[in-house]
Amino acid sequence: MSGVTAKSLLVAMGLYCSLCATSAMAVEVQQNQLYEGGTLIESGSLGLSFKIPDGWQGAWPAGSELFVLESQALKANIFVYIDQSGEQALMQQMAQPVPLDASVILYPKSAPQKRNGRLTADYSIGNMPNMEGRISAVTGKGSTSVALIAVADQSTAAQVWKVAETVASSVKFSAPKPLAQGGGDGGWSTYMRGRHIVRYYSGSGYHEEEHIWLCSNGEFYRSGNSGGYGGGASGATGTQGAGKWEAQGSLNAQGMLILQYGPGYSMHGSTPGFDWSESGPGGERVTFTLALANNKLYLDGTQWLRDGNNRCQ
Known part of the structure; x- marks a missing residue:
């Protein structure tokens, strides 16, 4: 198949x-x-x-x-x-x-x-x-x-x-049974650890795809690409970065995901007849509001899908 x-x-x-x-x-x-x-x-x-x-x-x-x-x-x-x-x-x-x-x-x-x-x-x-x-x-x-x-x-x-x-x-x-109260913090940090999350968007000739890998050792990797066409032309861009992550808060309320980038980031792109790339010093700090609703994961109000993590655990 x-x-x-x-x-x-x-x-x-x-x-x-x-x-x-x-x-x-x-x-x-x-x-x-x-x-x-x-x-x-x-x-x-x-x-x-x-x-x-x-x-x-x-x-x-x-x-x-x-x-x-x-x-x-x-x-x-x-x-x-x-x-x-x-x-x-x-x-x-x-x-x-x-x-x-x-x-x-x-x-x-x-x-x-x-x-x-x-x-x-x-x-x-x-x-x-x-x-x-x-x-x-x-x-x-x-x-x-x-x-x-x-x-x-x-x-x-x-x-x-x-x-x-x-x-x-x-x-x-049947009637749902209450979750057992286990040890550990049981919060967003535990929930997000080891996950690979991904976001897709497409519309009007434009598309985006973004991935974040949250490794159990506290490191993260992030990559994304986007592209589109219009007026007979097309273009595409890509980004990637890495650093340290942490998640704060309890699962029964909104939490926070913090991405602290390490040194260096890179971007690359292409348009008809022209390719380009750039890099920077890195060190940025990015935060997202975390929420669960109807068993779906949201970052800053946008749904992200939970995928298998073959990059890190």
Whole structure:
């Protein structure tokens, strides 16, 4: 299967066929754990559960918002996404392009429809004409929804859609359980440690992409690029820097992310017939306001996605 596969994600993380859960009872979901088909996955804090279909396997990669289901036989993925913004807000999200990562973006073919109590929409996959996508979402009595983002080759899509419907039928909602109070500060510093966060923007011929890696040793790396076109011309720029980071505050309130740059920064860019670059002394101090809302991460009011960190831990 070309493009993203759960197998490639799990192999890259060293999870593939390493730790396997049995299917006898419901298990509280944990990051970096591989679960086999038939396992009943539960999240007590969210008050929901679902069953991994037979012949499939799944895992919740560290730093990701998605629980990944994969079938080697069908060469397909189903990504389980939890949304707490309510059915109407979810419908609006489903009507827009849905990025799974920088290279895999689902583009809606039509407006979402509600069938048998579920929201459903079909998608094409950018740069992958042989692939198709479908999102099926079920909402509980409150505002919590489980969205099943299925991605498959056209030859197996119909089978995969049926599997996604089976998973949707297995979803059960219950009263959320309060989080246990553990040791440590449990604040923003712990939450952000080891993360790779990324922001995308595109519109009117212009695009931006920005990455921040927050290493457990207190170092950070930051890179970004942007570009656009207009008037028959195009251009692009890129930036990069590194230094020390810290995060302050409690998770149940807004926090602060502080990036203290080390010496030196660099920028580079290009326009038709002209390339340029510049550098500076560095030492800048940059701060962001941190917030969590509906399980989404915001920096200064802008949503950032949580991606796997293959650069540092």
